[in-house]
Amino acid sequence: MEWPVIIITLFVLWVASLFKILHESLSASQAAVLNDGGVFHNRNVLLVIAHPDDESMFFTPTLNYLSSRGCNLHILCMSSGNADGMGNVRKEELYLASIVLKVPQKQVKVLDHPALQDGFGKSWNSKLLSKIIKKEIVNSAIDLVITFDNYGVSGHCNHQDVHQGVRKLLQDTSHKEVDAWELVSTSILRKYSGPVDIWLSLLSAKFHLSGVRHCLLNEHPRRSLAAMAQHKSQWVWFRKLFVSFSSYTYVNCLKKIN
Template identity: 35%
Template sequence: MMLYAFYALLLTAAAAYGFFQGRYLKTPLTRTNIVLVIAHPDDEVMFFGPTLAELTRSENGNTVRVLCMSSGNHDGLGEKRKKELVASCRSFGIRESHVTVLERDELKDGPKELWDPSLVGDQMNLYAKKHNIETIITFDEKGVSGHTNHIACYVGLTYFIQTFKNNTPVKTCYVLKSISLLRKYISILDLPFTMAMTEALMPLVSQLTGHGSVAVLIGGQNSATNRTNLRPSELLFVSAPSAIVQAKGAMEKHESQMVWFRKLYVIFSRYMSINELRRVM
């Protein structure tokens, strides 16, 4: 019985994956300035690879930047890890000038290091104003892996929203949804579960069934002229095989971090092929 259930899951995942490779679900984040805020070098690909692969596609016309809150110097490898981050981002077509690593004593790498939310939020605000950022993407309140520094990015984003939302070029903020440990390590087999629970497919379902207003479902606006500015409550990015290879290549740039368990992570982690983002502003 368990074997039959596995085969059913495998076939369902394959069918769902084929659906996404038809590119029926388009990203609404186009022709905009985006910053991905991470805690350490390698976060950008270990957790956000599908997001970067999609948003940096040339036809989407985005300018994507990466703001890294620390150099990941917990083991004294900060300088090396900064160079690895630049090389990894280059794999996604992100220029070195669009990669910023903060060097502050108050933002040290480490699971026991508690970052001041106001400092993190202030850095987001300064960066957004300097580069006219319209969308911020970072971790959610569980930080995917539960790392204190990941969670600090979310708490800092919360401070940013509460403090600066009326005086910032930022229009939308998204966070990467954390999932259970079991789902986290079944790679693309998690896609049927994701599709069953996400709101990201609602606009597409509305179009296919002819029920309801797509604009209302995803943005609460009815003007066709504003359609390109609509931002849904959830986004779902599923990488094509080429994008998965791209992400694996980017991860290999982080040579200092490629110990045995991270090699297994690259093979089995759902975050190497699937990203689900939730809008918080």
Template identity: 25%
Template sequence: MLSVGLAVILSIVIYFVWLKRIYRQYRQCVAQNGTGYIVSLIQKASIAKDPDGICSHGKHREDGLPWPHADGQDQVSKNLRVLFVTAHPDDECMFFAPAIIHFVKLNVSVYLLCLSAGNYYNQGEIRKKELLKSCGVLGIPAAHLTVIDCRYLSCAGKLPEGCCALALETVNIFRKYVSIFELPISWFIASDFISIIWKREYGQAKRAMCCHDSQMLWFRQVYLLFSRYMFINTFRLISEERQR
């Protein structure tokens, strides 16, 4: 029994070291590429009927080389704008915290559009204030937050030139509730964009969620501990056909 227990502990330690190594590789990719792969997504979306797939995870191109730094990288970051669209207050930290933190660290202008005030239990004004506090923790300026309460939205129209749309990937319930331990699956399965956070950034995401005092029920406490969305976001580029 002792040998079995030691084997289990050793396996957990080795797996955790592997997770840390993947995260370090991700950080190296971010440091190398900066906003280069973000620009590549926009370029891909702007080219009609582009037969080539986008780089896996934004890590490298189809030829295996890293995306080159754009000239004036800091200026490129400042000129980029990212809009997150959520359904309810608290979605920004329950589902998008890794990506929001990622873009804020790259000095990209981050905006949030929330499509409801969460007024189902007549808590709309309370939840708006909580959302504002949460955005402050995540690094989204108050001026970049918009909350609308509209039940009917039209899907007609096209994205402006120079824009692309990404959809957060939905994973099965097993992958969803194994926390950071799901990382190898998300890392090795190709996606158009990935964001990963570790212990310190997770603390930031958790503090943002705790700003939503009215929503901190027991099952959300469990969610904070076990949801992989608190650590990992993977996205798919939305094609013109899907936009229509």
């Protein structure tokens, strides 16, 4: 009798979590629940990722939240994801996904640098990454950068390298005026808990020092599926399951990089 009870409980919690997200997306009370003190309002934001589809698999709660709060969004993708020889295809797919995510296509840049090629075991130089990010910040008047944390959600070395590139940039005293935030990686159990993780994320943000961590619910979760579906070359069965069951589809916790 224990397993049926557990399954029913998880189902009820899943449904309740989805209703919570829907309620926050429709209710004027969302400002109280997701109050960031104006930290993420009306900013020039640069999302720094490693591969096309990172934005749709991991950062859609953040992009939807920022878009609805008047932010001017830019995406800098450090590679074309050419590990399987499909870099040109994946580059175009990112442009299509950016339209779904309300990011102007002209503000999406995909690199194909010989020293920044996609692949496990291919380390990227943090000085080179810092130089590229710095140039984009200057050219686009960026004042807020968002990227992966040191683990990079999935542990992919390229995700981790991008994080180190942002950290290297922050060591430059001339760019102290730029805020940088990282997407907090969670345990594998939380990663695949879907919308249920919103409760743990909200508690996590609540008990951290004010202004250091913010929890952003996805106000348009179906947009995550629509965006990822634009990456047709990557839209295979296991990624469909990932986007459906991943907590990163429903909530992002951002932590300030000091």
